[in-house]
Amino acid sequence: MPVMTMIQAIRAGLDEALETDPRVMIVGEDVGALGGVFRATDGLQAKYGEARVVDMPLAEASIVGAALGLAVSGMRPIAEIQFLGFAHQAFHQIGQQVARMRFRSQGHCAVPLVLRAAFGGGVRTPELHSDAFEAFYAHCPGLKVVMPATAYDAKGLLATAIADPDPVLFCEPLRGYRLVKDDVPDEPYRVPFGQLRIARAGREVTLVAWSAAVQLAERAADALAAGGISAEVLDLRTLNPLDVDGLAAAVARTGRCVVVQEAPLSGGFGAEVVATLVETAFYHLQAPVERVSAPDTPYPLAGVEDFYLPSVDDVVHAARRTLAAA
Amino acid sequence: MPVMTMIQAIRAGLDEALETDPRVMIVGEDVGALGGVFRATDGLQAKYGEARVVDMPLAEASIVGAALGLAVSGMRPIAEIQFLGFAHQAFHQIGQQVARMRFRSQGHCAVPLVLRAAFGGGVRTPELHSDAFEAFYAHCPGLKVVMPATAYDAKGLLATAIADPDPVLFCEPLRGYRLVKDDVPDEPYRVPFGQLRIARAGREVTLVAWSAAVQLAERAADALAAGGISAEVLDLRTLNPLDVDGLAAAVARTGRCVVVQEAPLSGGFGAEVVATLVETAFYHLQAPVERVSAPDTPYPLAGVEDFYLPSVDDVVHAARRTLAAA
């Protein structure tokens, strides 16, 4: 089985979809000759033509809105939003139109649409490129939100997203694009939505993460292991559907939990994880569930982003605090 | 002291601001001759002229974006977004521009801007008019989010918002506009941000709410009182700043808590309240903190909204469950 980086796995998944389903189209800014600013679509326009891999004008609301129309017409559009922060320009199209079209038409107009967007910090991008804005979308009923952390999952979840009859926001961690590498089958496969992955088994404390924070949690687990503490790392994989039962069961086993999110604290998806655990595993909790996150301030310039982002140390400290508790 | 409805209190606050500060301007759709679709600006254009109360073209991003420019120029704009759901069209301007301009200019460009928006359910509006979208904005660093529940607070918090050197999103509950009535001083006063209000004192269980859900919680407290249970109702008043200490102290007193939100469950601000309580009052909690909310589905048509919105009964049941626990 070949080892691929995450971006290679995504490209392979896109290629496979274009190859096997003539209804699939890719639309987005710079997805053609350039192959996307991260090369996720490298070579695909040359292979499938300008009618199937389309450079769109610089206008996110119409990229998403037109993709909705394409989907209703019978196509299977995959729209690339260059950075998740620029999905804001299309927010009305995503949260109110794409996510609700099935409901508003009482099932008449389905929107099988995948929105791909790069996001997250740690790679020294210009301002407004790095925020981890997933929480906004996880609060939009009708929209599935997928956050792969590994190359294997990226390809497998992308296949599931493309096959899904409903709209999916597929968030790709900038930090993982080239750094994350793992075994990825050449043949088609799907990773189901709504099933978390135990990224590393452990007994004393559960670290919950998604996307690039999974690797952070794994490094924290290494550090904890070095200090004799056995930490389990959960990768949520999808925020909607959320694997409520898997989460409850895992945390019930350890009784101690740290949720790691890259976004600012207040209103981030980590709060949902904590609230869900309170509802499902309260009597197993032996210590307050801790959240490790960025502060409640805007994503700063690259020179200080390492201060801003949650660190291995932050996770380790939080885990130790939960273990010291009561 | 005169009794005013919430909409009257807001209008009085706007009038006072226009009267006392020549820099204040109102911009928005239909704010002029019509006086706004809810009459919040009724008579103000006639009194202060077309240059200070301005009917804007139907384009939310430019209403917010131009208001940012007006604020930087030295004016004190108050922009009306007709319904919070239509702030989506301006989401990029709100979350990334307005909220971050002070930071991005390192203090050079302050944005003293108030965005007023009607929101929330229960008044049989057309589709997309009723969603309770406050959680999106409470996750935008740099933006204060204010949610008055009473007429007194509406006027006092509006005065604080207008005086604030930073941008404030001021959310007005559609349901409260005419139904909520209380004593409102004619003279100017301010209600500070970040201090919750104990809407009703109680001993056994704490009901946490904001905006129109406060009245729901109060009715639930009545029902519980009828059954011999003493419930305290907290009105958060502002989501950012959040009164973390007030919240922790109040819940510590009862050890049992129900958070009531009008929004869909997943990713709503109620999750933030629960997560905050876990961090600050965990050892006082005698039962899981419960959330009462709408389901994770889109706001439906008016004929079924009563099924959708959280009910007094839902709150009462949740409170009883927390009391029955352990």
Added chain:
Amino acid sequence: MVNVLDPSGTLAAGTASPLDDDEVLAALRLMKLSRAFDAKGASLQRQGRFGTFSQVAGQEASVVGSAWALDPVRDWIVPQYRELPALLRHGYPLSNFIRYFQGNPAGGAIPDGVNLLPIQISIAAQLPHAVGLAWGLQRQAKDAVVLVYFGDGASSEGDFHEACNLAGLVGAPVVFFLQNNGWAISTPRRKQSAGRTLAERAAAYGFPGAVVDGNDLFAVYAETARAVARARDGGGPTLIESVTRRLGPHNTADDPTRYVDPADAEHWRALDPIDRVERYLVQRDAHHAARIAAFDADVAGEIERALADADGGDAVNRDQLFAHVYADPPVRVVRQRAQRVLGDR
């Protein structure tokens, strides 16, 4: 401004009717049905039996003339919310429209084979949908044209610009049908844009724009038919600005006395698009008068039947919150349904 039929019901010099008398009679009947439904809906609304809705009155020529240029079997309509007779002609049942405005989600259901997107509430958001839909249909060689309705207010939204710009680039078979009815709620056209016309924006997107007398059924029909034919032949989009006036309030919650000048209202009432067609028909053939006279009872009957159908449908229920949200709902939603619908607490 393109004009065919003048207010007295006379054809302008050098023009001919683009429709034969039977078709004109059918269009007139639909215009009258719309006008009658406006009155019925408003009265039900006052009785609390109907939700807030937007009447068509004054714009019937604009709506019916444009819809008449489409083939419901092949072509699509992407509506805003003030185009009831176009939806009916395209096959959407009046009883569904009624159910929708009674607040019953079932009313949103679009029957199979009816080429419609749902009514749009978020102003201008439907414009990019129409472009994508037209583009996709063309890609699949479907020989379909998409007509999208929107208002003068909607033309100020960013979505208008993005949609037009994209349509020009991909050559989508779409007709942008802008009903300039003078108002966006209380905001007059002159506060919406400093441009002389709204149609003149089209040229800069690389396609034609035209201004038509929106109270002239023939002008609207002919101009739309031309645009539809061009789109069908691969000639790309057209922007049509139909200049008309709504005669009633913005919707049943509005109070136009706060902002409408009575003289202006009077002026436009004299240009009523229905009267104009009636005059034309009667001038053509006095026998038409009797057929026209029969329409009133006829449309009233149709409305009563639709109301009865709507009332006879299933009552609203909790399950409607959950149906059609997802093809495959997340477990959390499944449980929320179980709690709320099946009563598991």
Added chain:
Amino acid sequence: MVNVLDPSGTLAAGTASPLDDDEVLAALRLMKLSRAFDAKGASLQRQGRFGTFSQVAGQEASVVGSAWALDPVRDWIVPQYRELPALLRHGYPLSNFIRYFQGNPAGGAIPDGVNLLPIQISIAAQLPHAVGLAWGLQRQAKDAVVLVYFGDGASSEGDFHEACNLAGLVGAPVVFFLQNNGWAISTPRRKQSAGRTLAERAAAYGFPGAVVDGNDLFAVYAETARAVARARDGGGPTLIESVTRRLGPHNTADDPTRYVDPADAEHWRALDPIDRVERYLVQRDAHHAARIAAFDADVAGEIERALADADGGDAVNRDQLFAHVYADPPVRVVRQRAQRVLGDR
């Protein structure tokens, strides 16, 4: 297309230079400073000492000519991100620009009295800001004009439309300065809009539009000066499309060999806006050659001093995450600062 100075440095028949030689020399020096900084920045970036940034090369006449038409004391610039020399002329220190692109938040600081908004990353979002700013300054009788920069890519965003439409309505004293440099990253102008020009959109918003040769310092200056004067006299907005070409990559992370046709690049290199001004000056007076020759060392020195200033400033620190977020930070933010900056865990 407005043109004054041809590529050989000769004034077109019937035109005169709008600037005297001393001013032209000063403008040329700024253009050369910009070009030299492009090279320096790219080299620092390759060494990892500078972040991703967008060079001006090829667009110096467009940027400098337009900025030259403003009075920095009264007028405002609202930038996109590719207008370094305009920022410098307006009073923004080069050392701040360097600090910003080194990733130090302190670089974002705009000194008091410098009439600038920060660099904009979110494409087109600055356009409504400029309109509001101009409108507000006019309301306060400030006698100020606002010039806003944006690109051909930006012209496709909804914010462009909304901003132009509003500006036309309120008659804001704003100049929309569109640098059509042929590309939005890899997307060519022809895939951005099917319109013949981008400037022709202005008419439909009720104000004038003009296309200028963006590689012609004099044409850009003269046309911008006309627009600024009109705005100052209460004549409202203007849209200027400056047709130019970026000669380098989109930014230091880009690989233009994937999408640029070498013949096109060659064509535009021959139209270099700096060469043109040099030729003009030397044709006017051979003595200018020596002053021009001295610029290279001169601007190199200025850049070195700015780099030294930047490096001599305070190092980045954790407190920068919290400074200038709120005038009066929420208690939660105060505590987050205490934890992270003061080390209270």
